[in-house]
Amino acid sequence: MLRQSLLAAFAVATGLASLTACSSPSNTTAPNPPSTTPAPTTTAPASGKVTITWAASPIANVGIRKKLIQLFEQANPTIKVNLISQPSSTDTNRAxxxxxxxxxxxxxxxxxGDVVWPxxxxxxSLAEPLNKHFPASFFARFAPGLVQGxxxxxxxxxxxxxxxxxxxxYRKDLLQKAHLPVPKTWEQLQSEAKTLVSNKMVKYGFVWEGASYEGLTxxxxxYLTDAGGQVFNAQGKPNMDTPAAQHALSFMRGLITSGVSPQAVSVFQEPQxxxxFNNGQAAFLRNWDYAWANSQTPGQSSVVGKVGVVPLPTFAGHGTRGYACIGGWDLYINPHTKHMSADLTFINWMTSVPAQTVLASQYSEIPTNASVQNSPAVRAKNPVLAIVGQTNLIARPAQNPYYAKVSTAIYTNVNAALAGQVSVSTALSQANAQLASAVGSSSL
Structure with missing residues (x-):
């Protein structure tokens, strides 16, 4: 009966949401939303409000959680949300x-929770399967690739x-001066970067995260997905020692040996x-969405006004744009909860057009709701939001319960090849063997 009532409520709520989505996004970001803001219904006990607890680590330390709770409670007056602030450390939070x-x-x-926790x-059995409660239409609201993860x-x-x-x-000024187009393939990026370095227009061609840590995974x-490869095949077997993986890792190593990327990139994390790039020493940078605002902040960047951003390239012959690894955070339900209906209402609202528009418009977080990603008003906020809807997304192989060991097997061996400690073939062979050991492990 609970599932039937929730499905009926969802159908009504999403019908209202579709109407609201046609209005100006500014209507959904006002401090006091109008009474027509779509609000999934929930069944409150005779005693009054239901109180649910939401455990969440700080989001950029700018009050996003409290703002969303305020708006949710206005739209759902029978539900009160008690915020439990979790540690900022992902591992400590998870533990x-x-x-x-x-x-x-x-x-x-x-x-x-982190996108790599599922x-x-x-x-x-630490999370409730949401598809047992939401209809398939609920999951259709998300950008392609997100639900798969x-x-x-x-x-x-x-x-x-x-x-x-x-x-x-990329440095718009350098490409313009050298009469070079924005690269659409990895090969084109390597060639253009080499030209810029050879002409002494910049110290380094391309910097990225090559250290032995999660960022390298x-x-x-x-690169692996662009080359047509996978970490595991359809049967769940390790699939790192393949021609596609050879192509991907050989190219990454070649960025260093060709002088396009500095040798030090093998110890670079995001800050380095x-x-x-901010110091003006590199023509191209692979980094996360926060890098746009970072590069445009006077006092910490010498390239303000000189930067462009586009979806990542791909390998020649593999489409028009590359894949971007998914990071970010998801919402989970405790399987022991006593307030399932209210929990579902909360998640439904937090991923709806109004809430996601607030995340994007007021706080520049990348929304997961596809219609919000493609909203002209949201896309006008900054260049990253303008192109995120064009990006191909790929999840890390976190569907495996031994993901921590899986990731370690990937980044330690890939890094060894980047640093020139082992050959590409040896690194991939060792990675495959360690992946097999990781997924066969009896402990997390």
Whole structure:
């Protein structure tokens, strides 16, 4: 009966949302939304309000959580949300939630979690399958590729909340001076970067995240997918030692050996790559969406007004644009919750057009709702929001409950090849063997 009532409520709510989406996005971002703001219904007990707890780490430390709670409660007066502020450290946050939920705690009711958690949380029954409660039409609201990352064995364990993605940043002034177009392929980027360095127009051609850490796994997923490869095949077997993987890793190593990227890129994380670009020492940068605002901040960037941003390139013959690794945060439901109907109402609203428009328009977070991504008003906010809807997205192989070990096997071996410690073939062979060991492990 609960599922039937929720589906009926969802149908009414989404019908209202479709009407509101046709109005100006500015209507959804006002401090006091009009009474016509779409609001999924919930069944409140006779005693009055339902109180649910939402565990969430700070979002950019600018009050986003409290703002969204305020707007949600205005739209849903029978539900009160109690915010539990989680640690900023993703690992500490995850450990805390695992301890609480595995111990049978009914709170938090809803929690914000990393996009790489679904495999582990599903395997340990730490998250409720959302597709058991929401109709298929609910998941259609999200940008392509996002739901796939939260899907484990046919069940969807999280709702995409806001996302990060990789982009290519470039020096508009240098390309214009050298009469070079914005590159659309990796090969073209390498060639143009080499030209700029050879002509002594810039110190480095291209900087990115090549250190032995999670960021390299993200970079690797982009090159590997562009080359037509996968970490695991359709049967779930390690698939890193393939011609596609050879092509991807050989190219990454070639960026360093050709002098396009500095040798130090093998120890670069996001800050080092960002600082090198901001200092005017690099023509191209691969980094996350935050890098746009960072590069345009006077006092910390010497390239203000000289930067452009586009979707990442791909390899020649593999389409018109590359894949960007998905980062960001999802919303999960505690399987022990006592307030399932209210929890679902909360998630439905947080991923709706009004809430997602607030995230994008007021706080420049990348929305997961596809219609908001493609809203002209949202796209006009900044160059990253303008192109995010054009980006091909790829999730990390986090559907596996042993993802931490999977990622370690990827980035340690890819890094070894980048640093010239082992050959490309050896790195991929070792990665494949370690992946096989990781997925066959009996512990997380």
């Amino acid at each position: 805390s939630l695992i301890t609480e939920i595995s111990g049978g705690s009914t709170t938090p009711d809803v929690f914000m 495999g582990q949380f599903a395997a340990q 939260a899907t484990i064995k046919g069940n969807v364990y999280a709702a995409p909340f806001f996302m990060d993605a990789g982009f290519l940043y 993200c970079n690797w997923m982009e 790559a960002m600082n090198t």
